[in-house]
Amino acid sequence: MSLYFEDLTPGLRFTSRAVRMSVEGIIGFARDYDPQPFHTDPEAAVESFFGGLAASGWHTAATTMRLMVESVPIAGGLIGAGVEIAWTRPVRPGDELVAVSEVMELKPLRSKPDRGMAVVRIETRDGAGEAVQVITCKMVVPRRPV
Amino acid sequence: MSLYFEDLTPGLRFTSRAVRMSVEGIIGFARDYDPQPFHTDPEAAVESFFGGLAASGWHTAATTMRLMVESVPIAGGLIGAGVEIAWTRPVRPGDELVAVSEVMELKPLRSKPDRGMAVVRIETRDGAGEAVQVITCKMVVPRRPV
Numbered sequence A, B: 001m002s003l004y005f006e007d008l009t010p011g012l013r014f015t016s017r018a019v020r021m022s023v024e025g026i027i028g029f030a031r032d033y034d035p036q037p038f039h040t041d042p043e044a045a046v047e048s049f050f051g052g053l054a055a056s057g058w059h060t061a062a063t064t065m066r067l068m069v070e071s072v073p074i075a076g077g078l079i080g081a082g083v084e085i086a087w088t089r090p091v092r093p094g095d096e097l098v099a100v101s102e103v104m105e106l107k108p109l110r111s112k113p114d115r116g117m118a119v120v121r122i123e124t125r126d127g128a129g130e131a132v133q134v135i136t137c138k139m140v141v142p143r144r145p146v
Helices: A023-033 A042-046 A057-071 B023-033 B042-046 B057-071
Strands: A013-020 A080-087 A096-108 A115-125 A131-142 B013-020 B080-087 B096-108 B115-125 B131-142
Touching: A013 A057, A023 A057, A023 B057, A057 A080, A057 A096, A057 A115, A057 A131, A057 B023, A057 B057, B013 B057, B023 B057, B057 B080, B057 B096, B057 B115, B057 B131
Parallel strands: none
Antiparallel strands: A013 A096, A080 A131, A080 B080, A096 A115, A115 A131, B013 B096, B080 B131, B096 B115, B115 B131
């Protein structure tokens, strides 16, 4: 199934599988991209702002993208022009993340008749159903070829 | 050197080292977090929206975070409450990325006398000096202990 701009309606929702965040995964990502003690060192993290090891927000964001690629079947793929991200709770080892993506708004582009812009809100939830991250994304979506 | 909220002023800038984006690095990140043909398959990418292999925006964002950790010496580390990201140009294999971070605005937090909020704009530039990504970030910055 591939969805074109014409197939989208506000309120349409996609729910991903769950993915578990491990200590090793959290530390591995942080060593490459966000090497700060509260993301790389469980002992040092206790004394930090987070009070214990927490995933880099960029790890949560990248993991969310993976879940979206698997669960949001836009024709031609997921192409974001820009996003807003709020990190609402720390992500901890053992958290099982699920991404729930919802179409909020659809904007035809007058200058580009072959595509439209969709505003999609992606809530990433932990196992307790609490939001750990909220993304609002402007996505480029192709129109159905005639 | 560790900078506290009192040490920051609007206009203060930090420039990172350059990091080169390789074909292998682009494909490796995308396989883990953004497995779409325009990020993982140089041949298939030619026919895509991007017209050739391009780094995942999340790879550019994570790489930028790495460069910020190395170049922006905030006391206690870099802790973001939220960001806006615009991806302004595709990042290609061979691009050398530099992150230029600039303090834009400083907001004391009345309810939290031990910290403040700094709005920081991070422009990630390619080797030609063109912006490939612009992040506006709200950062939590501790006040200098008395």
